[in-house]
Amino acid sequence: MSDPKRMIVVGGVAAGMSAASQAKRRKKDLEVIVFERGPWVSYGACGMPYNIQDPQRPIEDLVVISAESFRKERGIDVRIHHAVKAVDVNKRSVTVSGKNGEETHAYDRLVMATGCRPVHPPFSGMEKDGVFLLHTLVQAEKIKTYLKDRPIRRAVVLGGGHIGLEMADVLTERGLSVTVIKRSEDVPSGYPKEISKLVRSELERHGVEFRAGARVLGFVGDGRVEAVHTDAGDLPADLVLVATGVTPEVGLARDAGIRIGESGAIAVDDRMRTSAPGVFAAGDCADAYHILLRRGVFIPRGTTANKQGRIAGANAVGADERFRGVMGTSVTKVFDLAVGHTGLMDSEAAGAGFDPVAVVISARTRAHAYPGSRDICVRLVFERRTGRILGAQMAGGEGVAKRLDVLVAALHAGWTVEDLASLDLSYAPPFAPVWDPILVCANVARKKVSG
Amino acid sequence: MSDPKRMIVVGGVAAGMSAASQAKRRKKDLEVIVFERGPWVSYGACGMPYNIQDPQRPIEDLVVISAESFRKERGIDVRIHHAVKAVDVNKRSVTVSGKNGEETHAYDRLVMATGCRPVHPPFSGMEKDGVFLLHTLVQAEKIKTYLKDRPIRRAVVLGGGHIGLEMADVLTERGLSVTVIKRSEDVPSGYPKEISKLVRSELERHGVEFRAGARVLGFVGDGRVEAVHTDAGDLPADLVLVATGVTPEVGLARDAGIRIGESGAIAVDDRMRTSAPGVFAAGDCADAYHILLRRGVFIPRGTTANKQGRIAGANAVGADERFRGVMGTSVTKVFDLAVGHTGLMDSEAAGAGFDPVAVVISARTRAHAYPGSRDICVRLVFERRTGRILGAQMAGGEGVAKRLDVLVAALHAGWTVEDLASLDLSYAPPFAPVWDPILVCANVARKKVSG
Numbered sequence: 001m002s003d004p005k006r007m008i009v010v011g012g013v014a015a016g017m018s019a020a021s022q023a024k025r026r027k028k029d030l031e032v033i034v035f036e037r038g039p040w041v042s043y044g045a046c047g048m049p050y051n052i053q054d055p056q057r058p059i060e061d062l063v064v065i066s067a068e069s070f071r072k073e074r075g076i077d078v079r080i081h082h083a084v085k086a087v088d089v090n091k092r093s094v095t096v097s098g099k100n101g102e103e104t105h106a107y108d109r110l111v112m113a114t115g116c117r118p119v120h121p122p123f124s125g126m127e128k129d130g131v132f133l134l135h136t137l138v139q140a141e142k143i144k145t146y147l148k149d150r151p152i153r154r155a156v157v158l159g160g161g162h163i164g165l166e167m168a169d170v171l172t173e174r175g176l177s178v179t180v181i182k183r184s185e186d187v188p189s190g191y192p193k194e195i196s197k198l199v200r201s202e203l204e205r206h207g208v209e210f211r212a213g214a215r216v217l218g219f220v221g222d223g224r225v226e227a228v229h230t231d232a233g234d235l236p237a238d239l240v241l242v243a244t245g246v247t248p249e250v251g252l253a254r255d256a257g258i259r260i261g262e263s264g265a266i267a268v269d270d271r272m273r274t275s276a277p278g279v280f281a282a283g284d285c286a287d288a289y290h291i292l293l294r295r296g297v298f299i300p301r302g303t304t305a306n307k308q309g310r311i312a313g314a315n316a317v318g319a320d321e322r323f324r325g326v327m328g329t330s331v332t333k334v335f336d337l338a339v340g341h342t343g344l345m346d347s348e349a350a351g352a353g354f355d356p357v358a359v360v361i362s363a364r365t366r367a368h369a370y371p372g373s374r375d376i377c378v379r380l381v382f383e384r385r386t387g388r389i390l391g392a393q394m395a396g397g398e399g400v401a402k403r404l405d406v407l408v409a410a411l412h413a414g415w416t417v418e419d420l421a422s423l424d425l426s427y428a429p430p431f432a433p434v435w436d437p438i439l440v441c442a443n444v445a446r447k448k449v450s451g
Numbered sequence: 452m453s454d455p456k457r458m459i460v461v462g463g464v465a466a467g468m469s470a471a472s473q474a475k476r477r478k479k480d481l482e483v484i485v486f487e488r489g490p491w492v493s494y495g496a497c498g499m500p501y502n503i504q505d506p507q508r509p510i511e512d513l514v515v516i517s518a519e520s521f522r523k524e525r526g527i528d529v530r531i532h533h534a535v536k537a538v539d540v541n542k543r544s545v546t547v548s549g550k551n552g553e554e555t556h557a558y559d560r561l562v563m564a565t566g567c568r569p570v571h572p573p574f575s576g577m578e579k580d581g582v583f584l585l586h587t588l589v590q591a592e593k594i595k596t597y598l599k600d601r602p603i604r605r606a607v608v609l610g611g612g613h614i615g616l617e618m619a620d621v622l623t624e625r626g627l628s629v630t631v632i633k634r635s636e637d638v639p640s641g642y643p644k645e646i647s648k649l650v651r652s653e654l655e656r657h658g659v660e661f662r663a664g665a666r667v668l669g670f671v672g673d674g675r676v677e678a679v680h681t682d683a684g685d686l687p688a689d690l691v692l693v694a695t696g697v698t699p700e701v702g703l704a705r706d707a708g709i710r711i712g713e714s715g716a717i718a719v720d721d722r723m724r725t726s727a728p729g730v731f732a733a734g735d736c737a738d739a740y741h742i743l744l745r746r747g748v749f750i751p752r753g754t755t756a757n758k759q760g761r762i763a764g765a766n767a768v769g770a771d772e773r774f775r776g777v778m779g780t781s782v783t784k785v786f787d788l789a790v791g792h793t794g795l796m797d798s799e800a801a802g803a804g805f806d807p808v809a810v811v812i813s814a815r816t817r818a819h820a821y822p823g824s825r826d827i828c829v830r831l832v833f834e835r836r837t838g839r840i841l842g843a844q845m846a847g848g849e850g851v852a853k854r855l856d857v858l859v860a861a862l863h864a865g866w867t868v869e870d871l872a873s874l875d876l877s878y879a880p881p882f883a884p885v886w887d888p889i890l891v892c893a894n895v896a897r898k899k900v901s902g
Contacts, residue, residue: 014885047820047880054822061820162879291875302885303878324873331877340877369498369512371505401882402853405889408876409860422775424742425859426782426791427754428613429498431852434465434753438856 004108004278005031007316008094010084010252012036013043014302015283016113017065018309019316020076023109027317032076033105035096037083040137041067046302048140049166053173055148059141087112087256089276109278109316112258112266113309114249116284116300121158121244125219125229131240134163143241152238153177156228158216159243160187162332165199167241168208169335179209179235181216181228188332190345191393194360198377198395202337211235248285248298261287263298270322272312280316282308289325292344292390292411293352299328327411331401338400343391343411346381356391357384359445363437365398367429374398378441380407380417387416387449399431403438417445455559455729456482458767459545461535461703463487464494465753466734467564468516469760470767471527474560478768483527484556486547488534491588492518497753499591500617504624506599510592538563538707540727560729560767563709563717564760565700567735567751572609572695576670576680582691585614594692603689604628607679609667610694611638613783616650618692619659620786630660630686632667632679639783641796642844645811649828649846653788662686699736699749712738714749721773723763731767733759740776743795743841743862744803750779778862782852789851794842794862797832807842808835810896814888816849818880825849829892831858831868838867838900850882854889868896 007023009016012034024032034041043062051062067078082098093106118133125131132143146152155171157164160182168178180203182189186196187203187210203210214230219240221227227234248265259275261267266274266281270289274281281287283305287296304326311321331340349356358381366373374397381391392407394400410420421442427434435443458474460467463485471483485492494513502513518529533549544557569584576582583594597603606622608615611633619629631654633640637647638654638661654661665681670691672678678685699716710726712718717725717732721740725732732738734756738747755777762772782791800807809832817824825848832842843858845851861871872893878885886894 044818044820044880044885046878046885047818050821050880057820064819301878303876306885307873325875327875329875329877331879331882333879333881338879338882340879342875342877367495367498368515369495369508370501399853401877401879402850402857404877405857405874405887406853406860408874409857409864412870412874413860413864413866415864419863422758423856423859423863424776424778424780424793425754426780426793426852426855427497427752428782428784428789428791428852429495429501430784431782431789434495434497434757436856 004317006107007032007109007111008105008107009034009111009113010094011113011115012041012078012080013045013113013115014305015309015312016111017042017070018306019111019113019280019282019313021074022310022313023317024074024076026314026319030317034076034078035082035084036078036080038136038138039080041070041078041080043137044302045137048134048137049163049170052140052144052147053170059137059144062137084252087252089256089258089279092278107278110280111312111316112253112274112279112281112285113283114252114285116246116248118242119245119247121242123216123218125221125225126242128219128221128225129223130225130238131219131242133242134167135246146239147174150238154237155239155241156181156235156237157241157243159245161189161243161245162330164241164243165332165334167243168203169333172206172208176239177207179211181211181214181230183213183215185212188339191341192346192358192379194377194379195339195393195395198337199334199339202335206335246300250285253281253285261296263287263296265296265298267296271315271320272308272323273315280312282312289323291325291327297326297328299326301326301330327408329404329408331404336397337395339395340400340404341391341393342404342408343389344381345391349381349390354390355384356381357448359441359448361437361441361444363440364433365396365437366431367433370429376400376437378403378437380441380445382417382445382449384449385451387418387446387451389415389417389420406438417442417449421446455768457558458483458560458562459556459558460485460562460564461545462564462566463492463529463531464496464564464566465756466760466763467562468493468521469757470562470564470731470733470764472525473761473764474768475525475527477765477770481768485527485529486533486535487529487531489587489589490531492521492529492531494588495753496588499585499588500614500621503591503595503598504621510588510595513588535703538703540707540709540730543729558729561731562763562767563704563725563730563732563736564734565703565736567697567699569693570696570698572693574667574669576672576676577693579670579672579676580674581676581689582670582693584693585618586697597690598625601689605688606690606692607632607686607688608692608694610696612640612694612696613781615692615694616783616785618694619654620784623657623659627690628658630662632662632665632681634664634666636663639790642792643797643809643830645828645830646790646844646846649788650785650790653786657786697751701736704732704736712747714738714747716747716749718747722766722771723759723774724766731763733763740774742776742778748777748779750777752777752781778859780855780859782855787848788846790846791851791855792842792844793855793859794840795832796842800832800841805841806835807832808899810892810899812888812892812895814891815884816847816888817882818884821880827851827888829854829888831892831896833868833896833900835900836902838869838897838902840866840868840871857889868893868900872897
């Protein structure tokens with residue numbers, strides 16, 4: 001490969017700015033141009049619900065490094081309000097629409113970091129005032145302004161995924177009466193019943209109404225939304241959040257003839273290379289290799305975007321870094337409960353050809369006589385014959401996220417429940433019982449291994 | 452091996468009661484007798500400082516299962532106030548001193564769970580009122596009574612290990628003015644300077660005076676302690692806690708001709724068998740195999756005692772369970788700071804023949820714009836050429852214990868810093884930054900690997 005002179009990055013959020021920074025850090029004389037269609041780059045999208053929670057905080061708080069700082073301090077040519085319209089992988093150029101109209105720029109290396117976008121369900125009335133998606137900082141700001149300008153009392157959240165749950169929490173904290181509508185009872189979507197039950201009772205305990213089964217037909221109101229129209233009747237609503245899922249933003253790549261993977265995201269190898277020479281992809285728009293499933297998946301995460309972006313940027317300037325893959329790890333705060341999982345759910349495991357079995361335990365988070373202990377539920381999915389761990393789900397009042405990370409490590413290591421039970425985990429009364437809930441669950445699981 | 456009819460357990464705290472319960476659960480017709488010289492069995496010794504903190508809580512709160520419950524519900528013959536005086540491994544019998552005088556009891560299986568005892572330093576005046584050790588529930592109760600009965604204002608803690616630090620915290624919370632005396636500046640003992648500094652400033656922030664370098668000569672006072680006499684002058688004290696270390700309680704075993712390991716604790720194999728047929732040892736009195744050092748060590752921990760006790764009990768009745776070993780994991784609360792480590796410190800690693808190098812980072816515990824974030828310091832020790840992780844030390848305001856556990860897993864797996872950096876750890880703004888402090892440290896460490 002010839003020595004690259006110019007790298008172009010399409011998209012300036014997590015993956016894009018990580019790639020730009022990494023490439024520029026490694027090769028000082030590289031010209032790096034980032035085209036971002038929105039007004040902000042490098043913001044923490046996962047923090048949007050919590051910013052909305054606090055009326056006093058400006059939305060810009062979520063920007064980690066401004067476009068200006070990237071230009072001045074890192075020498076990266078960040079161009080906001082610039083939308084890339086086309087990529088020509090043969091001519092190695094992109095066509096961009098910005099304040100000066102359309103321009104074409106040549107590249108030696110290209111990083112696609114176009115992210116994902118919310119699924120826009122075909123409900124009638126999506127255009128009404130007060131019906132929102134929450135995906136970009138622009139949308140977050142619109143919600144915040146809407147909450148500020150009007151007397152809003154009732155919100156309806158469509159979807160019981162992470163954004164839906166976080167927003168149910170946040171809107172309740174802002175004093176709204178909230179209803180969550182979802183087709184099925186599992187919450188977060190896909191979670192087993194033992195965990196879903198805890199999440200539903202946490203919602204209930206905080207006054208959130210959870211409605212499973214109702215089918216949304218559209219939104220009612222004269223210009224401004226007044227109700228959600230469902231097959232089980234109308235639900236009054238001053239604000240509606242549609243959070244029914246996301247899909248990778250791959251239009252540009254597809255139009256350019258870059259290969260799309262089975263997951264629907266841009267196909268990449270473990271060096272973050274796409275099918276087109278000199279073109280890398282990273283973040284939500286790109287495949288993430290799932291270590292257990294042994295194939296590319298679409299599981300959008302800020303963590304993955306940062307890791308992949310950094311690797312794409314490094315490899316674009318000649319490094320040989322490898323992305324090892326994901327475990328599908330996820331964690332969400334729902335009021336005073338943390339709920340999360342890593343690895344495979346039972347059905348995913350079965351679908352991948354494993355013979356899974358699961359155990360679930362309830363325990364306390366601190367030593368038996370130490371004050372402030374909370375409940376925690378740990379569920380392990382493992383292979384019946386070998387005891388190999390396939391996944392874990394947890395919900396509890398404290399220590400869930402980092403206990404999940406121990407399971408993440410166990411999955412990366414390919415351990416059995418027997419291996420897990422042997423770990424010399426930390427212990428002191430304020431932080432854990434002498435048998436950590438993880439070990440309690442592993443010990444129960446050991447007895448179920450049939451091999 | 453013939454079918455065992457009677458198992459005797461010497462010592463009724465964590466390891467002893469775990470062994471008794473496990474053996475009885477697996478073999479219902481086994482006669483299990485536990486001799487405990489004190490008045491309580493099955494108590495959470497690690498919780499003693501926190502019980503002392505709360506004047507309203509009875510000391511019995513720390514008892515997990517009473518002697519009575521063991522007898523009635525589990526069919527285990529627990530005899531408190533019974534001190535085993537001798538073991539005859541040829542005759543397979545123990546001589547016990549109890550309320551009926553001396554008795555001799557035959558055994559088929561014996562579990563030594565005699566624990567450890569505090570080092571009794573040769574200070575003059577150790578017998579004075581107000582000078583305490585904290586090792587048993589009896590001693591904890593004495594401290595509690597002493598605090599209740601008298602106007603106590605000044606406490607001096609000798610030793611900067613875990614018990615010393617926890618008690619400095621607890622006595623301060625009870626309104627005392629506390630001084631910690633230690634020979635060297637490292638705190639907890641053996642910790643690197645970056646962590647020690649944080650601990651010392653946390654002590655300071657809460658009004659605890661930390662005095663390094665003074666040599667204690669004895670205790671001054673007329674019957675009751677009034678001051679600690681040191682080579683740097685006298686320190687007024689109404690209460691003195693001597694917490695200068697512990698040593699395994701192996702007198703009985705040694706007298707019986709059972710082999711003692713190089714660590715000073717009873718030598719055991721990975722099945723918890725001692726050198727004498729039919730005799731097992733578990734808990735603080737027994738060797739714990741250190742996975743990295745590949746030899747038996749004396750690192751007393753409640754977690755290890757529970758694991759080893761369970762294995763000893765199972766194997767005593769014919770199972771073949773294996774104790775995999777320890778990593779030396781430890782964590783302590785010092786006011787609002789958690790401090791802990793796992794694996795090897797630099798000097799231990801060098802002593803074991805590794806060529807260690809360390810990196811240290813400071814980070815925040817939550818996403819950059821999420822409220823309530825705390826500082827955390829992560830330090831990794833790893834092999835210079837290969838990047839293999841050898842140990843970790845952490846101190847911080849939240850999430851330390853369970854982040855340490857991720858490192859515990861990494862050590863068990865034998866990972867490099869490169870492996871660690873690739874983990875798909877959980878992320879949501881309330882629980883971690885998008886680059887978890889562990890990953891930040893691993894990324895810094897990667898650059899230092901020379902191989």
